[in-house]
Amino acid sequence: MSGGVIKGGVTLAAIAAICTLLVAATYQLTAERIAANEQAWLERSLEPALSGLFFEGSITESKLEIPPPHDLPGNDTAIIYRVFAEGAPVAALFVVTARDGYAGPIRILVGVGSDGAVTGVRIVEHRETPGLGDRIDQARSDWVYQFDGRSLGNPVGARWLLQVDGGDFDQLTGASVTPRAVIKAIRDTLIYFDAHRDEIFTLPASGEQS
Amino acid sequence: MGGFLDHMRTGLWRENPGLVQLLGLCPLLAVTSTFVNGLGLGIATLVVLTFSNVLVSATRRWIRQEIRIPIYVLIIASLVTCMELVFKAWFPALDRSLGIFIPLIVTNCAIVARAEIFASRNPVAASFFDGIGMGAGFALLLMAVGFIRELIGKGTIFADLDMLLGGEPVPGLVLVDGGWLLAILPPGAFFSLALAVALKNHFDRKRDAARRATMPGSARRTGGTT
Numbered sequence: 001m002s003g004g005v006i007k008g009g010v011t012l013a014a015i016a017a018i019c020t021l022l023v024a025a026t027y028q029l030t031a032e033r034i035a036a037n038e039q040a041w042l043e044r045s046l047e048p049a050l051s052g053l054f055f056e057g058s059i060t061e062s063k064l065e066i067p068p069p070h071d072l073p074g075n076d077t078a079i080i081y082r083v084f085a086e087g088a089p090v091a092a093l094f095v096v097t098a099r100d101g102y103a104g105p106i107r108i109l110v111g112v113g114s115d116g117a118v119t120g121v122r123i124v125e126h127r128e129t130p131g132l133g134d135r136i137d138q139a140r141s142d143w144v145y146q147f148d149g150r151s152l153g154n155p156v157g158a159r160w161l162l163q164v165d166g167g168d169f170d171q172l173t174g175a176s177v178t179p180r181a182v183i184k185a186i187r188d189t190l191i192y193f194d195a196h197r198d199e200i201f202t203l204p205a206s207g208e209q210s
Numbered sequence: 211m212g213g214f215l216d217h218m219r220t221g222l223w224r225e226n227p228g229l230v231q232l233l234g235l236c237p238l239l240a241v242t243s244t245f246v247n248g249l250g251l252g253i254a255t256l257v258v259l260t261f262s263n264v265l266v267s268a269t270r271r272w273i274r275q276e277i278r279i280p281i282y283v284l285i286i287a288s289l290v291t292c293m294e295l296v297f298k299a300w301f302p303a304l305d306r307s308l309g310i311f312i313p314l315i316v317t318n319c320a321i322v323a324r325a326e327i328f329a330s331r332n333p334v335a336a337s338f339f340d341g342i343g344m345g346a347g348f349a350l351l352l353m354a355v356g357f358i359r360e361l362i363g364k365g366t367i368f369a370d371l372d373m374l375l376g377g378e379p380v381p382g383l384v385l386v387d388g389g390w391l392l393a394i395l396p397p398g399a400f401f402s403l404a405l406a407v408a409l410k411n412h413f414d415r416k417r418d419a420a421r422r423a424t425m426p427g428s429a430r431r432t433g434g435t436t
Contacts, residue, residue, distance in 0.1 A: 008277045015281050019288035026292040033299035
């Protein structure tokens with residue numbers, strides 16, 4: 001009987017080894033393409049926040065990682081992609097996290113032009129209530145587009161609030177926690193940009209791409 | 211080649227894994243909100259099922275009864291992982307749209323069922339045909355359900371085919387702007403599947419009735435589907 005067990009174990013081990021080889025070989029064959037696809041997808045998902053601004057080179061190459069603690073929204077690593085044209089800064093794309101949403105963290109992509117005005121806002125990831133808070137998502141409504149062209153002076157800081165709170169921005173019926181969180185995150189991002197503009201565009205890229 | 215045709219008939223109709231055996235319902239109900247999703251997952255399942263049948267059949271002499279299930283799982287899981295990598299490399303948009311359901315092919319009981327019921331007892335060629343027949347049966351059902359749900363739920367036909375074929379975005383044939391949302395939501399999947407099963411049973415019954423009428427001697431025979 002023990003001979004049978006050993007034989008079975010050996011068969012199992014041999015098949016496991018063959019299967020592992022198969023997967024490893026496929027991985028080797030596809031790794032490069034997958035990395036390229038992911039890169040391309042990331043570029044494509046970042047571009048909309050630039051609202052068609054002219055830029056040169058790859059957005060993702062200028063990635064800058066800001067580890068916590070920092071003054072940006074969220075307590076995780078914030079990511080900034082710098083965009084240039086003819087050597088001059090065009091915009092910075094911030095990927096930040098709003099922690100004060102209704103249901104879990106909201107990942108937001110905030111594009112800020114070199115003049116400090118918002119070039120575009122996109123919600124990257126959220127778990128807000130379907131039908132209510134999820135209308136911050138550009139796929140659900142065009143609520144996020146109202147921030148295009150806004151800056152710290154437009155409206156003035158005290159009016160970076162929902163209209164119900166005495167501010168300038170449209171609310172979403174039935175949801176107030178979610179849009180408040182998004183507005184606050186955008187405002188904080190603009191404040192950070194204002195304070196760190198020079199560093200943002202001069203720091204070397206976080207070298208994680210080989 | 212008569213064997214091949216017979217396997218196709220069995221997989222596509224007589225013992226269709228989705229319609230008759232009701233196997234693999236989880237992916238079937240979950241991804242078939244559009245035709246292209248059904249097509250993509252259908253092809254992936256077909257390929258995995260065919261290869262797993264061939265591998266299980268080819269190794270059936272060395273595999274002891276006691277360890278056959280872990281070995282099937284190993285084989286199927288490796289094939290699915292390879293499939294997932296291939297999708298990520300060549301059909302990234304479809305991979306994103308199918309999401310977790312590509313890796314979840316591992317848990318599609320239609321595949322392990324064919325390994326256990328058929329491939330572990332039959333020669334390689336027959337298992338290969340069985341894999342193609344059963345896979346095609348499952349894929350066609352996914353496509354049919356996807357087609358119906360997309361048509362009713364979104365009012366389009368063959369939208370987003372570019373996810374599979376590449377190239378320019380395909381808006382598909384837009385019949386109406388927006389549709390009856392229920393068809394896209396989970397209940398729509400159950401309704402569509404129930405409709406498909408009912409239609410199949412209806413045709414089978416009609417055919418059996420016709421056969422009984424022409425061959426009085428075989429009146430007691432039931433169609434092999436129940």
